[in-house]
Amino acid sequence: MQKCIRNFISSNSHSALLLVDIGAWPFHDLLEKYPKRAKNIGIFEPGTISLAAGLSLSGIIPIVYGISPFIAQRSLEQIKLDFAYQKTGGNFLVTGASYDFSALGYSHYCPEDVITLSTIPGVEIVTPGTPSQFETLWKDCHANSNPTYFRMTDHCNTKECSVEFGKAAVLKRGTMGCVICAAETMDKVMAAAKELDVTVLYYTTIVPFDSETLQNEIADIPKRIYLCTPFYKGSITANVVNALKGAEYGIEESGVPLEILRNYGTKDEKDCYCGLSLEQISRSMKSFFYGK
Structure with missing residues (x-):
């Protein structure tokens, strides 16, 4: 995932990467190379989602990277009002899945993300099972003008198969x-x-x-x-x-x-x-x- 996003930010001047502390180190090269388009906003997920919506409305393709409960739950109202209601596109990349951070307790679990976001019309939900599947699905839908939630996990499938967005x-x-x-x-x-x-x-x-x-x-x-x-x-x-x-x-x-x-x-x-x-x-x- 990181390589795919790194290449996208590097090759697309109309893109922006917004981090909420998590990911600040893996993407430190982007923060240094593209300081106007790659930002670590800090632990302020709802405000970061609103900022991403503003960028989207101005023609930028925004990417927000965070942990599933802090994006799908803490920022639910902003996804609903700032993206779905405004009919504008953006990409929410989350790690943690349901309970990948199993030792950190319930605050870092999010088995409800899919059913919760499914209640907001217009929000797309993508659940790749491998890094290569993420790359395929990302290419299919990252710029389709819809808010898209990419649910990722550290516990990937070992086998591959061909995938296509929406199929x-x-x-x-x-x-x-x-x-x-x-x-x-x-x-x-x-x-x-x-x-x-x-x-x-x-x-x-x-x-x-x-x-x-x-x-x-x-x-x-x-x-x-x-x-x-x-x-x-x-x-x-x-x-x-x-x-x-x-x-x-x-x-x-x-x-x-x-x-x-x-x-x-x-x-x-x-x-x-x-x-x-x-x-x-x-x-x-x-x-x-x-x-x-």
Whole structure:
């Protein structure tokens, strides 16, 4: 991600990078080389979002880089009023995902970012699972005049696949039903589904949601949908239900439970608590599709 953004700022004079302390060291070269377009505003996320909106309205492509809860929650009103309401574009790059900063506690968790930002019409939500996927999605949509939230993680997938903004990738086809995964859950889902006769769709764009691919892929198979996402459960359920358009269906979901995560521990320990370890996903999928 850093290389991609560094190249973009260096090659585009109508761009600006705004940091909120995090990222100040990795991007120190940009701060020194482009002092008028690369700024460390400090721990002032809401004001930084408003500043980015002003730059956007003046013709600059702004990038704000921060931690997910401080952008998606602390600055929610500014994203809503200064970007969505004004119909202006900008890019919000966040690290931390749901609980990458697992040892720092609930103040640094944000499993609710996707479902929260989904309530603001016009905001795009992108969830790349690898650095190369980020680069592809960035090229697709960074200058499309919409506010775009790029949710990134330190715990990337090890396998790659081709992705496109606004489109789901078909990773596997089967006859027993469909598994939908997103972001960094792809590796675990593909491992869990290896011996299962199921279709697997991988979403790196949550909003706008690709209903067409889902509808096409389940047209001739049972409408049994298994969701596996690293966000709060329910974050994409409404999109899936709307895509099914009244058909009879069954849905099961693995995701972060809708509760305040008061426990500490490593990322892997958090995954186990949330039912998102490979073993837990595998058992849940087999039970849903095969009753085992």
